[in-house]
Amino acid sequence: MSDQRKNLTDKTLCTVAGRKPCLHGKVVNQPVYRASTVVFDTLEEYYASQKILPGDGITYGVHGTHATYAFEKSIAQLEGGYRTRLCSSGLVACTAALLCYLNAGDHLLMTDSVYGPTRTFCHSTLKRLGIKTTFYDPAIGEGIEALIQPNTRVVFTESPGSWTFEVQDIPAICHIAKKHGCITIIDNTWASPLYFKPFQHGVDVSIQAITKYVGGHSDLLMGTVTTTKEVYPILRNGWRDLGLCVSGDDVFMAARGLRTLSTRLTAHAKSALYVAEWLQRRPEVIQVLYPALHGDQGHELWQRDFSGASSLFGFVLKPAYSNNEQLAKLMDNLKLFAMGFSWGGYESLLIPVNPASIRNFWPRSNIPSGQLMRIHVGLEDVNDLLDDLEQGFKNLHS
Numbered sequence: 561m562s563d564q565r566k567n568l569t570d571k572t573l574c575t576v577a578g579r580k581p582c583l584h585g586k587v588v589n590q591p592v593y594r595a596s597t598v599v600f601d602t603l604e605e606y607y608a609s610q611k612i613l614p615g616d617g618i619t620y621g622v623h624g625t626h627a628t629y630a631f632e633k634s635i636a637q638l639e640g641g642y643r644t645r646l647c648s649s650g651l652v653a654c655t656a657a658l659l660c661y662l663n664a665g666d667h668l669l670m671t672d673s674v675y676g677p678t679r680t681f682c683h684s685t686l687k688r689l690g691i692k693t694t695f696y697d698p699a700i701g702e703g704i705e706a707l708i709q710p711n712t713r714v715v716f717t718e719s720p721g722s723w724t725f726e727v728q729d730i731p732a733i734c735h736i737a738k739k740h741g742c743i744t745i746i747d748n749t750w751a752s753p754l755y756f757k758p759f760q761h762g763v764d765v766s767i768q769a770i771t772k773y774v775g776g777h778s779d780l781l782m783g784t785v786t787t788t789k790e791v792y793p794i795l796r797n798g799w800r801d802l803g804l805c806v807s808g809d810d811v812f813m814a815a816r817g818l819r820t821l822s823t824r825l826t827a828h829a830k831s832a833l834y835v836a837e838w839l840q841r842r843p844e845v846i847q848v849l850y851p852a853l854h855g856d857q858g859h860e861l862w863q864r865d866f867s868g869a870s871s872l873f874g875f876v877l878k879p880a881y882s883n884n885e886q887l888a889k890l891m892d893n894l895k896l897f898a899m900g901f902s903w904g905g906y907e908s909l910l911i912p913v914n915p916a917s918i919r920n921f922w923p924r925s926n927i928p929s930g931q932l933m934r935i936h937v938g939l940e941d942v943n944d945l946l947d948d949l950e951q952g953f954k955n956l957h958s
């Protein structure tokens with residue numbers, strides 16, 4: 561069995577990527593390697609091991625085992641990058657990637673729609689290191705050129721954005737960044753490695769919170785950073801310096817999640833579209849923010865660049881239903897939708913979010929005002945989910 565065959569679809573790749581039964585007793589799954597110590601048989605082998613680069617061989621627990629390398633290779637293959645390195649959470653993937661590619665005195669262009677804790681990192685640690693951040697409108701497209709300064713080193717994107725789901729024109733941004741010698745990073749978590757292929761659109765570095773859809777069962781924290789060949793050495797050395805690694809148990813869980821990713825995402829996406837269209841017809845809702853919907857602000861870019869939509873999106877309640885007392889009536893009696901932050905698992909979630917307090921480019925003039933809600937559609941029967949929401953809306957009126 562080999563995963564080297566060309567032309568496998570993503571669905572098949574999810575099931576075969578990284579598997580090499582011949583390496584470990586012919587069992588189907590990569591076993592758990594709990595390893596700190598690696599031993600060498602001869603003095604020659606011992607000295608030779610010191611010339612092996614971190615990530616290229618099994619020489620030291622922190623740098624990886626068969627299992628970590630197999631999972632790294634799977635993600636690199638699916639995202640279409642050169643190499644991947646693992647770390648303990650999606651947030652670490654974001655912050656460590658920034659630390660790798662930025663130097664003291666550099667300028668960073670950061671999308672205003674970035675995952676909140678990554679934004680905090682810019683205001684705290686990066687500021688402390690003398691790195692200035694300019695937050696840009698996620699709808700900027702090629703207008704990004706006007707913001708590039710002589711010391712701009714990195715353009716960080718996330719598409720669609722956290723909470724507000726603006727789709728970015730990634731090819732246009734990458735084209736201009738490249739022209740000015742800047743590195744582009746994308747937080748590609750929403751699309752998973754399946755629905756957006758960052759390296760086909762000119763991105764240099766792609767981040768996944770494996771915690772979300774790849775893990776898929778709300779029981780795992782992990783992040784990946786995948787790069788092109790050109791910028792990989794910087795990542796490899798940064799990982800070596802920071803000592804970033806993951807546990808053997810966690811990488812087993814991540815690889816296990818990957819096996820069903822494609823099938824789960826198809827089910828998530830189908831239900832999400834159904835729920836989004838249902839919400840559009842609800843009198844309590846003014847707007848649904850989901851790029852897969854015709855007429856959504858990001859629909860055209862999404863249709864051009866993505867091959868699917870995941871199951872996390874937003875909707876805006878009419879101002880008449882947006883005060884906390886009413887919101888509590890909607891939220892407190894839901895049976896299937898729980899209030900929780902970390903999405904991508906099998907279960908449905910619903911939370912009110914308030915981006916205006918931290919954003920420079922929100923509210924947007926083309927989005928009506930009212931309470932913004934973020935919904936994650938899980939793997940429950942979609943009719944049960946609609947019943948639950950319907951009951952919630954009924955309570956809202958009581």
Ligand SMILES: *Cc1c(COP(=O)(O)O)cnc(C)c1O
Nearest residue numbers: 649650651675747749769771782
């Ligand atoms: C959740 C999330 C992260 C962080 O992942 P953790 O593993 O929870 O740290 C990063 N980026 C995006 C877009 C996310 O949604």
